[in-house]
Amino acid sequence: MLRLLAAAFVFALACQARAEVLVGVAGPMTGKLAWTGTQLKRGAEMAVAQINSAGGVLGQQVRLVVADDYCDPQQAVAAAKKLVADGAVFVIGHYCSGASIPASEVYEEAGVLQISPSSTNPSLTDQGRANVFRVCSRDDAQGLVAGNYLADHWGEKKIAVLHDNTTYGKGLADETKKQLNRRGVTEAIYQSYAPGKDDYSAEIAALQAAEIAVLYLGGYHTETALMVRAARDRAYSVQVISGDDTATEAFGLIAGPAAEGTLFTFVADPRRNAEAAEVVERFRAENFEPDSWTLHSYGAAQVWVQAVAKAGSLELEHVIAALRQNQFDTVLGRIDFDEKGDLTVQAWVWYVWRNGEYVPLE
Structure with a gap:
């Protein structure tokens, strides 16, 4: 009887472990770009909280794991390996192109999806790695x-x-x-x-x-x-x-x-999007202004959860197929991807700093 109870307990623990999906967010959490890293982290945290409150992903709750790459290529590889070892199936990151590009090789080898909120260098997607996407435009x-x-x-x-x-x-x-x-x-x-x-x-x-x-x-x-x-x-x-x-x-x-x-x-400031209004207010209610790339981090998570739902699976190949074949409604607006994993619409606009804030150039 004790053996049966022990086996049942182990099985229950295993089921519990499988009922949690790990998602990573990687960026410069310390150093001179820590401000931006915080933006990415807060965007991912808010997205994961909303995903979980809506029932999670395929009935499983999501847990966020944070990795600091210091915007450094070598540390980015170490951060990517840590996220892979932790069991992340999807990574929001990295911020810096010089971090995203070497990390993408680690994710490809491990079968992990990478969606960068902010890495703009063309090489990231020009490499042809099927697991790499971005929700920002190119340089x-x-x-x-x-x-x-x-x-x-x-x-x-x-x-x-x-x-x-x-x-x-x-x-x-x-x-x-x-x-x-x-x-x-x-x-x-x-x-x-x-x-x-x-x-x-x-x-x-x-x-x-x-x-x-x-x-x-x-x-x-x-x-x-x-x-x-x-x-x-x-x-x-x-x-x-x-x-x-x-x-x-x-x-x-x-x-x-x-x-x-x-x-x-x-890019067009997503804080001004009607689709982002509710999320922006949530951030501001927490006394946090989601400037820079916060909403891109949030949007990357939105794209992933919608792709998983359309695929009906967390398996990488099925999620990739869903990403390539569908459009996604996000705080960034409606987006879709080309064969490289880039946005089909590339848009850059001009801003100017006025009275302590940046505003569209008129």
Whole structure:
């Protein structure tokens, strides 16, 4: 009898274990991009809570596992291996392209679905890994928009294109430069800068001496904010333009009043979507503003849970088929994917920092 009870107890534990689905979220939870990592984490947490309150996935509750990759390629691989070892069947992440790309190999080998909320470098999906998707647009489309804008508005001025040598930063700068050059405009300066410094006054002084009128920065918001501050400290009115990582409150906090007038490209702010209104209010009720990529993290989870429901299975091949064959209603609007795992509609729009917040450029 005791053996039967023990066996029944073990069986019950096994059933309980199988009744829980593990989902990972990976990004820079510490370091200079921790603000953004928190946005991704909060988006995933809210999504998982809503999924569970609605009955879970295929009758099973979802548990979120968080992994810190520090926006570093090697640590991203370690984080991916940890999530795989934990038993995650799906990962929301990573934030940085330089983290997502090496991690994607780990997920492919382990049969884990990866949907990045924010990695924009084309290489992520150009690799052809069937398990990789993203709910953001690509940098070749972002660079096209940025290059055209530079050519249209400052084609006769001295333009500098700087990047931080990261997969994201250099990739975006190169795509922008490529389109600028296609338009017949040659930049006066193209070079890299060292990320992670506390002061960029020397770099800004060199640009001022070269009479640069427009500075395009391919990199992350911390360095962009410090360069804007350094320029304003010198009463240097260079127009600073950057990419989507500038869409975060952290940029405004670091740059302070110097943020005013900074231009950048970003996807259409999902906080303004009617589909996101209820979720946005939920965040704000918790005294949390879902700026930057929070709703993209939430949207990635929405896509996954809908795909699983359509597939009727958690098996990767069935979920991938559902992702490729259907449209999904999310806080980001209705989306679908092409054969690479990219959004079929690539959209970038212009924003400007005004009075301590970023607003659409009119």
